[in-house]
Amino acid sequence: MKLVVVSAGLSVPSSTRLLGDRLAAVAAPAATAPEPAPADVRVIELRDLAVEIAHTFTNGFPAPALADAFAEVASADGLIVVTPVFSASYSGLFKSFFDALSVTDEDALAGKPVLIAATGGTARHSLVLDHALRPLFAYLKAVVVPTGVYAASEDWGAEGLDARIGRAATELAALVAGPAGTAGRPAGRPLPKRDSFEEVTPFAERLAALSVPGPSPAP
């Protein structure tokens, strides 16, 4: 069982990263309960990948460290994605990571449980979760956890954030683990992907779909 945190925080230390860590700390043991060992948690800091993310757009392919991050995301059982709010939306770096991911593999997030979270200087931007992040991940075919978590600066010194973190992380854990009593593939687990290299459509089928006869025998 693996959870991956994608953090678009820029400063060190970062409240965005802190929120991601808090969510993972609750979700990891809940996802594997009653097993004593919590889910494996990996954190991807987009700041470290900023240049490679930009180069994906100039090159058309991800450089090695970014390709590794994409592989981590693709193999995750659940994702926790956290962005700071920039200009009333997710940050450009955050969006660019998922743009580059979907250019490389458009179904990377299909069927994957995703917990959305954001941080900002003021609570006035809290609807960024539902107006920006939720539609983005719906488009990417992810299963978005019902509760998103928004943390304004003031929330770090107030009551209530803990409860929201607990609720959202538990919802993610439930999706990742699947409904109780379900054997086999958990509900939120992505369908096995079709690899166009492994399963080639026989050419005769493509010709037939166009009603084109096959090649004539050599004269």
Add this chain to the structure above:
Amino acid sequence: MQFGIFTVGDVTPDPTTGRTPTERERIKAMVAIALKAEEVGLDVFATGEHHNPPFVPSSPTTMLGYIAARTERLLLSTSTTLITTNDPVKIAEDFAMLQHLADGRTDLMMGRGNTGPVYPWFGKDIREGINLAIENYALLHRLWREDVVNWEGKFRTPLQGFTSTPRPLDGVAPFVWHGSIRSPEIAEQAAYYGDGFFHNNIFWPADHTKRMVELYRARYAHYGHGTPEQAIVGLGGQVFMRKNSQDAVREFRPYFDVAPVYGHGPSLEDFTAQTPLTVGSPQQVIEKTLAFRDYAGDYQRQLFLMDHAGLPLKTVLEQLDLLGEEVVPVLREEFAKGRPANVPDAPTHASLLAAKNAGREDQEKEGARA
């Protein structure tokens, strides 16, 4: 094994002088580069096809016909011919004409193009790109092999009793390569017909090229054309050389940094580490090119991109001297070592004609026995 060059035909300002060549200068430079390719002992010259600035080669057979008249040995090809937006009837006619004029020194490479608006400019729908490539090529394939064609398809007006003229030279269709960077469907198409598959091998990491070539080889065998090792594979490559590798890096960096397609991106060092691009000494080019065999197997055609990003003609001609004198002779020798005897060379008009005549003799013998 064949060695040659392929050109995009871009008109790009020289970043070191700011000067942009005129279209006439660029077209004449492409011809000079082709003639030089023959002079230094290369086998193939291939031109791209584009229908928008900053590119000049919109009419490949016009250019290749002119080059044919001024060369003796050089094989004339394309990189690529747009099978999606060109009328397959016109491709059949144009390349059969070129084949006659060039005494069989021609083949061509099918591609889908990389500029979205070309589709609507030619009345086509980009979402049908793969289907256009499949249907148009199916028609082209018949036009070169059947004297009279009746045809009805999804994308083109029907044909009744149509004969494409001139008929291919000696009744042998030009050899066809299918080029694709990342579409498994095209590798499958090349395999189905037993045609060649070409990977441009420039902008992508080697493991990607490897996957495409492996798929093509496996499917080539699946369709009964031979073993996977006998499939006809071509690769691109991009190099810049000076005797001293540091001179090559110093001279090429300003062109690399602002080059169309990958400029303003990663550093020259990162890009050479991650892709087949080599900037260095002839020996470094030899080593990196020989390593292509590690992931593509023994292959048939190696084309280098030499003239782009605003490199002046004089520099390109110097590059071709280095390629022809110091690199290709060594590559020919080294690639021949350990190459299994049953791996064929790339088909040429002569080899296809010989195969056809051998087939006919076999048939006649069968007939005499019956």
